[in-house]
Amino acid sequence: MRARLNEISKRFGGTVALDELTLDLPAGSVVAVLGLNGAGKSTLLKVMAGVSALDAGTVLYDGEVFHRERLDLRRRLLFTSESPMFFPGKSVLRNLAVFLEVYEKNAAEREERIVELLQETGMAGLVLKEAGTLSRGQVWKLALACAVAVRPELWLVDEPFASGMDVLGLAAFKRVARSLADEGGLVIYTTQLAEMAVGFADYICLLNEGRVALWESSESVKRRLKDEGVEVAELFRGMREEIP
Numbered sequence: 001m002r003a004r005l006n007e008i009s010k011r012f013g014g015t016v017a018l019d020e021l022t023l024d025l026p027a028g029s030v031v032a033v034l035g036l037n038g039a040g041k042s043t044l045l046k047v048m049a050g051v052s053a054l055d056a057g058t059v060l061y062d063g064e065v066f067h068r069e070r071l072d073l074r075r076r077l078l079f080t081s082e083s084p085m086f087f088p089g090k091s092v093l094r095n096l097a098v099f100l101e102v103y104e105k106n107a108a109e110r111e112e113r114i115v116e117l118l119q120e121t122g123m124a125g126l127v128l129k130e131a132g133t134l135s136r137g138q139v140w141k142l143a144l145a146c147a148v149a150v151r152p153e154l155w156l157v158d159e160p161f162a163s164g165m166d167v168l169g170l171a172a173f174k175r176v177a178r179s180l181a182d183e184g185g186l187v188i189y190t191t192q193l194a195e196m197a198v199g200f201a202d203y204i205c206l207l208n209e210g211r212v213a214l215w216e217s218s219e220s221v222k223r224r225l226k227d228e229g230v231e232v233a234e235l236f237r238g239m240r241e242e243i244p
Ligand SMILES: Nc1ncnc2c1ncn2[C@@H]1O[C@H](COP(=O)(O)OP(=O)(O)OP(=O)(O)O)[C@@H](O)[C@H]1O
Pocket: 012, 013, 015, 016, 017, 035, 036, 037, 038, 039, 040, 041, 042, 043, 044
């Protein structure tokens, strides 16, 4: 799925979180969104998920205007927030079943991939455990399993690398994100870890005060780092005005 953000704005009282932001996000890619605290990263994901309403501008998915009432478009995307949504009173397995139901996906078709993800992340033994008793990292692994169950065309993920997931979970996140992108999906995740972003993304999007300060392929960023011997932190400190 491709996305276009057309002069989108979002205010909270006197605070401008997104400021007439315009961006084209190509299908089949993983995009890392970086920016200082308060730059607008989480707000961007929330408005793209329909969790938060826009004040102005439009979000288009595959050319269609998105709004909260477009349930058909909402079923094509999955938002994994910093504290992923789950049903605490239900088992891990039942949580997965609810996601499959809500997204109207066929359980039989997804079974193998879900089991593979649960095994890969060390969650296979926890399927009957009440989700409310899981650790923070385990909740995130459940969220990864939900992503595998849903296989969204647009996956919005808030701070996966600050999730508390162990090496198994982080490797699984990367594998799932890459496989969704390989199938033409779009994965957008936020992070503060610039080195990680350059190592795992097709594009780097740097936000500054609710606007795009930099949009560049991570290959190109990598080249600049190699050729110019620039430190990653230094590169991101010099926020260039470069809006696609
Ligand atoms: N519900 C809210 N009410 C008031 N202000 C808000 C709300 N949500 C976000 N903001 C403000 O909007 C701006 C952008 O916030 P946002 O959470 O999108 O930033 P961020 O880039 O994700 O930050 P961080 O790196 O700290 O997570 C900030 O100035 C924040 O204080």
